[in-house]
Amino acid sequence: MEIKIQIEKLKISFGNIEVLKGVSINVYKNRITGFMGPAGSGKSTLISAVNRMIDYEENVKIEGKIYIDDIDVINDDIEGVSLRRQIGTVFAVPIPLPRSVYDNIAYGPRLKGITEKSKLDIIVEDSLKKAFLWGEMKDRLNISALKLSGGQQQRLCLARSLALKPEIILLDEPCSGLDPISTAKIEDALSGLKNEYTIILVSNNTKQIARISDYSAFFYMGEMIEYGTTEKIFTNPSEKRTEDYLSGKFG
Amino acid sequence: MRVNPRFIDKIVKLGLNAQAFFTVGILIVIVATICFKGFPYINFEFVFSSPEDMGRRGGIFPSIIGTILLVMLSILLATPLGVGTAIYLTEYTKESRFTKIIRFGVESLAGIPSILYGLFGFIFFVIKLKMGWSLLAGVLTITIMILPTIIRTSEEAIKSVPRNLRLVSYSLSATKWETVTKVVIPSAAPGILTGVMLSIGRAVGETAAVIFTMGSSLRFPASLMDSGRTMAVHFYILAREGISMEKAYATSLILVLSILLVNIIAYYIMNRVISKYS
Amino acid sequence: MIKKYRFNKEHLVRAILTVFALSSLLFLFLIFIFILFEGLPLFLKIGLNKIILGFKWAPTKDSFGIFPMVVSSFLVTFGALVIGAPLGLSCAIYLSEYSGKKTKMFLKPALELLAGIPSVVYGFLGVIYIVPLVRNYLGGSGFSLLSTSIVLGVMILPTIISISFDAIVSVPKTYREGSFAMGATKWQTIYKVIIPSAKSGILASFILGMGRAIGETMAVIMIAGNALKIPTSILDPLRTLTGNIALELAYATGDHRLSLFSTGVVLLVIIMILNYIANFGIKRKVLK
Structure with a gap:
């Protein structure tokens, strides 16, 4: 199986606090990999290093390597912006830009220099379809994105990151604020996307990870405790702490 | 008790x-x-004709044009400079000794009274740079004078744009400048505009800094190098030299009305922003 | 495959914005340099004492004493504060503690408008209303320290009100609730808890108000009478530093012109000291 992201001995600290203590993990291409763990386990920090959004935090120190394909995005000479052209990100809270649904989705493509209306129309439709939002939105593309419901907004955010035509999608607890129905819609969308994209799903919801991810990793206190196929992790974990976490003893 | x-x-x-x-x-x-x-x-003739006999008779049309030219050109220069500075301070640097020095400079400029701007504009633009009493010297002096107001209001407005919007923009592969132009400035625009409006009000009413740089010629300023007289300066001369009380009152009415109008627009914009975010 | 794109425009933008930000410093520097450059030579030639402490102002006859003007500037500033400070502070307290939402919606724009009225208009109305009032009821010409103080007192109201209002509003709600819980009345709470907590902000508002009063020019020229001696009563006319510059700059030449820049230097130093106290001595404490 092809490796898309290879993380080697990644250490990250904010000031004096070490949030990642030397994590190594391989993320496979065109699979959904779930990162789970209690709050403060370092899983969100890890993906913010992958898309280098961590550059916008203060007092950060990073050691180690993150290879995406052949490029070490931590040490090689590559700009964060360049990286994010090719990596989509969805945050925990849906954050629509204060503009129309259409303009939200066209935001990324326009940055890439695509200005032709016909091309943008296709991208918008395509992205919305992939995020299972086209049916609800096709006649309302020009309304403000702020008027959508929370679940719709989050799917819009997913569509918006798909519009960049990325190779990788990072989702940071994308369903934490959503109701079960909206959550199910997002999960359906993600399952449909994995043939084309490498997806990392960070979640504190173990059931969600179990439902849709192919591989699962358990993080605790800045370390990766266990990693394997979802089936293996959930049915026969080799670490006691993984078992305790999955059975709800802490988290 | x-x-x-x-x-x-x-x-x-x-x-x-x-x-x-x-x-x-x-x-x-x-x-x-x-x-x-x-x-x-106040009548049509007063607004649209030239003054005669030092302003005893006739209207104030050249002063209205002089005021508009002075204010518009100053705003055109000061707005990009001020907003640019505010963007630099909020988006492009962290708080450091350097930003502290710049902020000190802005605060100091804000505290300098207009007569000292007049004194400076007179010696620097009018005398040393040989511009003479001219629209250009007036514009440059007023630009520096209103700059701190625009910087401070823009900075406040830019700071109030939620950080999340910036992060989303970055996550969608926008560069810093793209984020500033496409997300930050549009969201901060009403606040910035309010600052611009306040600056317009200040420039319209300014006398001390204008009279020694733009001069007080009663003719139309036909070029940047011509002297001219703003409404405020005209009013000052009419009132102080006792030329005509009637014309002084009429001029002051137009002056105050235009400032009132600018204030109302600023207030309207500000209220719209407040209601939008709450 | 991941590709590397370059964004060179960013560096250019950063460079331009840095220059923009530096421009404010450049302007401040230019203002200082040119006013000092013109104003200092006379201090060296005539002597600091003879200018700042000299009583006689006859610039065409080589007498450049501006002591009466320094004194007068401080007198009108003090007078303005005597009138503006209590009134302004009361308004700020009223706005934050007593006024309803509707009154506030009406008062705040009114105050902003008051701040927006040009100083020449204040001067003019001072001549129309205050000067005759003083002349008719108290005597003298009416162009006096008292009239000037009244007009300046009104002019600095918006500054005092808005800054002390901000200071009072930023006093934490818990302070108020604590005081009410102890059975204090509203006024006792304001007097014993709120004003002491907002003290430094209120002080800053007074000092910035002073800065505005001492720098005010056109209104002062119109009302002060511009006489060249130290006023001995509040009904005497006087000439301020700012007035001195504005009255004579248009026609002064040679040493006479330089002496006006010397006047400007003195004014600049006073203003910078006031601003420094207000911005960096007091405001900073408020923020912490």
Whole structure:
């Protein structure tokens, strides 16, 4: 199986606090990999290093390597912006830009220099379809994105990151604020996307990870405790702490 | 005998009420005086004709044009400079010794009284750079004078744009400048505009800094190197030299009305922003 | 495959914005340099004492004493504060503690408008209303320290009100609730808890108001009478530093012109000291 992201001995600290203590993990291409763990386990920090959004935090120190394909995005000479052209990100809270649904989705493509209306129309439709939002939105593309419901907004955010035509999608607890129905819609969308994209799903919801991810990793206190196929992790974990976490003893 | 504190409370409330309405009363007296005394002398001819006999007769049209030219050109220069500085301070640097020095500079500029701007504009632009009393010297002086207001209001407006919007923009592969132009400035625009409006108001009413840089020629400023007279300067000369009380009142009415208009627009914009974010 | 894109425009933008930000410093520097450059030579030639402490101002006859003007500037500033400070502070307290939402919606724009009225208009109305009032009821010409103080007192109201209002509003709600819980009346709470907590902000508002009063020019020229001696009563006319510059700059030449820049230097130093106290001595404490 092809490796898309290879993380080697990644250490990250904010000031004096070490949030990642030397994590190594391989993320496979065109699979959904779930990162789970209690709050403060370092899983969100890890993906913010992958898309280098961590550059916008203060007092950060990073050691180690993150290879995406052949490029070490931590040490090689590559700009964060360049990286994010090719990596989509969805945050925990849906954050629509204060503009129309259409303009939200066209935001990324326009940055890439695509200005032709016909091309943008296709991208918008395509992205919305992939995020299972086209049916609800096709006649309302020009309304403000702020008027959508929370679940719709989050799917819009997913569509918006798909519009960049990325190779990788990072989702940071994308369903934490959503109701079960909206959550199910997002999960359906993600399952449909994995043939084309490498997806990392960070979640504190173990059931969600179990439902849709192919591989699962358990993080605790800045370390990766266990990693394997979802089936293996959930049915026969080799670490006691993984078992305790999955059975709800802490988290 | 000890006075009942509840009784004192009532007296104080009454006193504070009276003082607040006294302050409003001052404003009403000012506006009412100017309106009642100025209104009878305002007509089409006054607004659209040139002054004659030092302003004793005729209108103030050249002064209106002079004011508009001075204010518009100053705003055109000061807005990009001020907003750019605010963007630099909020988006492109972290708080450091360097930003502290710049902020100190801005605060200091804001505190300098207009007569010193006049003195500086006179020696630097008019004399040393040989511009003479001219529209250009006036514009450059006023630009520097209103710059701190624009920087400070823009900075406030930019700071109030939620950080999340910036992060989303970055996550969608926008560069810093793309984020600033596409997300930050549009969201901060009403606040920035309010600052611009306040600066317009200040420039329209300014006298000391204008009279020694732009001069007080009664003719139309036909080029940047021509002297001209703004409404405020014209009003000052009419009133101080006792040339014509009627014309002075009429001029002051137009002056105050235009400032009132600018203030109302600024207030309207600000309220719209407040209602949008709450 | 991940590709590397370059964004060179960013560096250019950063460079331009840095220059923009530096421009404010450049302007401040230019203002200082040119006013000092013109104003200092006379201090060296005539002597600091003879200018700042000299009583006689006859610039065409080589007498450049501006002591009466320094004194007068401080007198009108003090007078303005005597009138503006209590009134302004009361209004700020009223606005934050007593006024309803509707009154506030009406008062705040009124105050902003008061701040927006040009100083020449204040001067003019001072001549129309205050000067005759003083002349008729108290005597003298009416162009006096008292009239000037009254007009300046009104002019600095918006500054005092808005800054002390901000200071009072930023006093934490818990302070108020605590005081009410102890059975204090509203006024006792304001007097014993709120004003002491907002002290430094209120002080800053007074000092910035002073800065505005001492720098005010056109209104002062119109009302002060511009006489060249130290006023001995509040009904005497006087000439301020700012007035001195504005009255004579248009026609002064040679040493006479330089002496006006010397006047400007003195004014600049006073203003910078006031601003420094207000911005960096007091405001900073408020923020912490």
